[in-house]
Amino acid sequence: MIDEELVVAVEKAVREVAAAEIVPRWRRLAAHEVIEKNGPHDLVTVADREAEARLTEVLTALLPGSVVVGEEAVHADPASYAALAGDAPVWIVDPVDGTRQFVRGEDGFCTLVALAHRGRLLGSWTYAPAREQFATARLGHGARLNGRVLTAGSPPPGAALRVAVSHPDFTDDRQKRALLGLWTEGVAPRACGSAGLEYLAIATGELEATVFSWDKAWDHAAGLLLVTEAGGVQRTVAGEPYRVDSDANALPFGAAGDERTLERILSLLAGAAG
Numbered sequence: 001m002i003d004e005e006l007v008v009a010v011e012k013a014v015r016e017v018a019a020a021e022i023v024p025r026w027r028r029l030a031a032h033e034v035i036e037k038n039g040p041h042d043l044v045t046v047a048d049r050e051a052e053a054r055l056t057e058v059l060t061a062l063l064p065g066s067v068v069v070g071e072e073a074v075h076a077d078p079a080s081y082a083a084l085a086g087d088a089p090v091w092i093v094d095p096v097d098g099t100r101q102f103v104r105g106e107d108g109f110c111t112l113v114a115l116a117h118r119g120r121l122l123g124s125w126t127y128a129p130a131r132e133q134f135a136t137a138r139l140g141h142g143a144r145l146n147g148r149v150l151t152a153g154s155p156p157p158g159a160a161l162r163v164a165v166s167h168p169d170f171t172d173d174r175q176k177r178a179l180l181g182l183w184t185e186g187v188a189p190r191a192c193g194s195a196g197l198e199y200l201a202i203a204t205g206e207l208e209a210t211v212f213s214w215d216k217a218w219d220h221a222a223g224l225l226l227v228t229e230a231g232g233v234q235r236t237v238a239g240e241p242y243r244v245d246s247d248a249n250a251l252p253f254g255a256a257g258d259e260r261t262l263e264r265i266l267s268l269l270a271g272a273a274g
Helices: 004-025 046-062 071-076 078-085 099-103 173-180 195-204 217-229 259-273
Strands: 034-036 043-045 067-070 090-097 110-117 120-128 133-138 143-145 161-165 187-191 209-212 233-236 253-256
Touching (some): 004 046, 004 110, 004 120, 046 067, 046 071, 046 090, 067 078, 067 217, 071 078, 110 195, 120 217, 133 195, 133 217, 161 259, 173 259, 195 209, 195 217, 209 259, 217 253, 253 259
Parallel strands (some): 161 187
Antiparallel strands (some): 110 120, 209 253
């Protein structure tokens, strides 16, 4: 279903859509082009909507019979999320991951695309145009950033674990208690930014782990394949792999550059949750 030719074609499409719909609007958004969906921390812009529409058109043309599950389309029609559990290949799209950063004119945003079939992640594309970074991964063929092979690796002995953590606004009371377990000796937690860029930081060895309290596939699919193909690992607090075709993943869940790091993070979460 996925070969190097398709990997290259999708990269070309993502670059072209970003150049047409996202980059020209960066630091040029008018007030009426930014809308609150579910509150001040959940924003959508005209760039999100136009980019997703363009990507939907081109991706389904590249793989006939495929469908798209995109953040903005699911917001308009929540039932469309169920396609992740269907039989058709699914493109999972977050047109602008890190919308708040994009709106503020910062460079910490990216476009995320993943291809999945029956819950199995097959391909991953992460594009941060303002940082000139393009990362790809293909199941069984490794991960690359701007053509360079990525290896997540392990933290230096004795170093505090750098962990990006869900913002408190996106956690319930039980998850808040679990996340408090990370505020301990030897761990250096911080609030996460763009989920896609946090996963990229794990794949490059710039970050040890990340922990999330929400599981919508468009935020995680591309990054999780990138991390695992770079040699990293991922699991929920229940000890099970996160699944893109489920809306009932145990939360929080985490990803890390190596098994030992993830085991420690998950044990801290479980201990604090009680």
